[in-house]
Amino acid sequence: MNSGIxxxxxxxxxNLAPSTVSRALNDSYEIxxxxxxxxISMAEKLNYQPNPFARSLRANKSRTIAVVIPERINNxxxxxxxxxxxxxxxxxxxxxxxxxxxxxxxxxxILSLLQNGRADAIVMSVTSQTSDISHxxxxxxxxxxxxxFDRICGEIPTTKFITNDYESAxxxxxxxxxxxxxxxxxxTLSKDLSITKERYRGYSDALKMANLTPEPTFSLYCKHSxxxxxELILKLLQSENRxxxxxxxxxxxxxxxxxxxxxxxxxxxxxxxxxxxxxxxxAGILNPSLTTITQPAETIGQECAKLLIKKxxxxxxxxxxxxxxxIPSQIQIRESTMVR
Amino acid sequence: MNSGIxxxxxxxxxNLAPSTVSRALNDSYEIxxxxxxxxISMAEKLNYQPNPFARSLRANKSRTIAVVIPERINNxxxxxxxxxxxxxxxxxxxxxxxxxxxxxxxxxxILSLLQNGRADAIVMSVTSQTSDISHxxxxxxxxxxxxxFDRICGEIPTTKFITNDYESAxxxxxxxxxxxxxxxxxxTLSKDLSITKERYRGYSDALKMANLTPEPTFSLYCKHSxxxxxELILKLLQSENRxxxxxxxxxxxxxxxxxxxxxxxxxxxxxxxxxxxxxxxxAGILNPSLTTITQPAETIGQECAKLLIKKxxxxxxxxxxxxxxxIPSQIQIRESTMVR
DNA sequence: CCAAAATACGAAAACGTTTGCGTAGTTTGA
DNA sequence: TCAAACTACGCAAACGTTTTCGTATTTTGG
Numbered sequence: 016m017n018s019g020i021x022x023x024x025x026x027x028x029x030n031l032a033p034s035t036v037s038r039a040l041n042d043s044y045e046i047x048x049x050x051x052x053x054x055i056s057m058a059e060k061l062n063y064q065p066n067p068f069a070r071s072l073r074a075n076k077s078r079t080i081a082v083v084i085p086e087r088i089n090n091x092x093x094x095x096x097x098x099x100x101x102x103x104x105x106x107x108x109x110x111x112x113x114x115x116x117x118x119x120x121x122x123x124x125i126l127s128l129l130q131n132g133r134a135d136a137i138v139m140s141v142t143s144q145t146s147d148i149s150h151x152x153x154x155x156x157x158x159x160x161x162x163x164f165d166r167i168c169g170e171i172p173t174t175k176f177i178t179n180d181y182e183s184a185x186x187x188x189x190x191x192x193x194x195x196x197x198x199x200x201x202x203t204l205s206k207d208l209s210i211t212k213e214r215y216r217g218y219s220d221a222l223k224m225a226n227l228t229p230e231p232t233f234s235l236y237c238k239h240s241x242x243x244x245x246e247l248i249l250k251l252l253q254s255e256n257r258x259x260x261x262x263x264x265x266x267x268x269x270x271x272x273x274x275x276x277x278x279x280x281x282x283x284x285x286x287x288x289x290x291x292x293x294x295x296x297x298a299g300i301l302n303p304s305l306t307t308i309t310q311p312a313e314t315i316g317q318e319c320a321k322l323l324i325k326k327x328x329x330x331x332x333x334x335x336x337x338x339x340x341x342i343p344s345q346i347q348i349r350e351s352t353m354v355r
Numbered sequence: 356m357n358s359g360i361x362x363x364x365x366x367x368x369x370n371l372a373p374s375t376v377s378r379a380l381n382d383s384y385e386i387x388x389x390x391x392x393x394x395i396s397m398a399e400k401l402n403y404q405p406n407p408f409a410r411s412l413r414a415n416k417s418r419t420i421a422v423v424i425p426e427r428i429n430n431x432x433x434x435x436x437x438x439x440x441x442x443x444x445x446x447x448x449x450x451x452x453x454x455x456x457x458x459x460x461x462x463x464x465i466l467s468l469l470q471n472g473r474a475d476a477i478v479m480s481v482t483s484q485t486s487d488i489s490h491x492x493x494x495x496x497x498x499x500x501x502x503x504f505d506r507i508c509g510e511i512p513t514t515k516f517i518t519n520d521y522e523s524a525x526x527x528x529x530x531x532x533x534x535x536x537x538x539x540x541x542x543t544l545s546k547d548l549s550i551t552k553e554r555y556r557g558y559s560d561a562l563k564m565a566n567l568t569p570e571p572t573f574s575l576y577c578k579h580s581x582x583x584x585x586e587l588i589l590k591l592l593q594s595e596n597r598x599x600x601x602x603x604x605x606x607x608x609x610x611x612x613x614x615x616x617x618x619x620x621x622x623x624x625x626x627x628x629x630x631x632x633x634x635x636x637x638a639g640i641l642n643p644s645l646t647t648i649t650q651p652a653e654t655i656g657q658e659c660a661k662l663l664i665k666k667x668x669x670x671x672x673x674x675x676x677x678x679x680x681x682i683p684s685q686i687q688i689r690e691s692t693m694v695r
Numbered sequence: 696c697c698a699a700a701a702t703a704c705g706a707a708a709a710c711g712t713t714t715g716c717g718t719a720g721t722t723t724g725a
Numbered sequence: 726t727c728a729a730a731c732t733a734c735g736c737a738a739a740c741g742t743t744t745t746c747g748t749a750t751t752t753t754g755g
Binding site for chain 2: 157
Binding site for chain 3: 033047
């Protein structure tokens, strides 16, 4: 309602021109120390708060970063945002956060809302359904700084932050093999996802290296509903030629696996070993505790934000390089992949 | 960088005045249908996007709601935000999200940043450390619409949304008693928190009703660090007069309890039964599965947003009533409180 | 001592909207 | 038929900043 006093009123209270007050508050060399002090103390006294919209209008900058994620109830994305917020706050930036709920149409709507300059930059992780990327291209060609993390879009020439998906999947799969698994299944969400492809490559290469062949029926591309996924996995576990090891590309599919296993008389890790990409704090208290590949979520968020802010605050910074920056994950071995 | 074309340029392309274009786009009765059509199609063609800051400056409204939470890696808060976002998006509102990390000083800084009209309203859950409430009072007295949820601040006369904390705690405790518990402990974060007090009352009253007395050593006020909490709980479990039932006010203390139990040779639910306030999707796959009191998080978020938006979009809406709106939780009984 | 430079400030424009007011041209009504 | 009302649009101000330019006063330098 009442958004406090304006710079004009503050100027009037000081018998100065608004321009002088503005310069004093922005510590301009053109203003004497004495005047600066007077202005600052009066501003304090009257609790003057500059109107951010007037500023944004004038400067054509919003000091705001938009974060677009596919899921909010997800420790990985939550941690990434925490990382972004930390750096953003240090530099006086605000965060607009949008959840696409894994829905491309929603993603398009949100990006279209961000075309008008409401945010100075966008950091996002795409939907598992995003194959048409015209909306991303549009934003990028408009010159709005855009970086991707985790679920990246390779076709857009900008900087992307991911973890070492190939390597982690390779190592994870190899770990299963070393623990004695012969028939290893791969669980993931969408075929289109960049990270899926990389992780599948890692899984596949590890199998080949061990002279095992990846069976098509062992690659499970799951849906959105947890119940459906549990059903799908259950079917796989009850099939004649069931897997004895599982590597899951997403946390929640590991959860679904645990749930499916409960409906069988299989025992983890004896009959089935499982490892998953995850950021759960409670992986350790699951029974049996869950072996995880943990992505450096906060770090990814921090790096995204650092890069963006560098670009936004320096005068003539070049565009983002078309490159992929890799921040390695860490494998935490727990009971779910123990030999005995 | 380039924020597209302005209404002036659009007007020039149409040989019209900016005012006419503005009115046409806002569907004013003063503009003929023919002109409206022309304007709209040209706006489409040139991809005209109104500048939000010019609008905000002019209207003194930002179409933005600020959400302030103490923790982001928390299913409850994530779900609440999802609920808020759903309703906000329907009405064209954007969400600025801030995490206080349970730090009052950060909370103060954030609220001070919100004084300048960047957001039209605030919906928040306070820190577990918030006892000095001058910053909240300041915002409220400034006339900025403010609602609380879950962690509410009773002293501020506005509308608050909570779950039936007293009743749920009472029922939860009673459930433990009926399952045979005699010595029930209560785990929580801070004494200052509104919800802690209510939940403790429910716990305490349930004990009294069953002729049990709440022992002081059975009320554990935990810290921020998960490791410390696990230690604290472990000590309680190893004490001579250990509890045989636990009701936890916060999800993560139940997790810590599971972790502590692992370091003893106690068995849930045989030696210790446990129930917790929680929004975990995976409570069911913990071993043993965890009995929970689930708060209606999305609904709480939706209701907060509905109320705010009603106030923001109707012309002369009265101030929020000083009232507490209760949305009941649901108790989900699982193995952790089973008799056998 | 006086021109030139430096200091410290003010006036006004600009950012992109929306809106109150004014006004041609047209329609209405008795 | 002609004043009154209506229609459809334009002009200009306003929102609160920042910044360019201008200028009165003081300081500097030879």
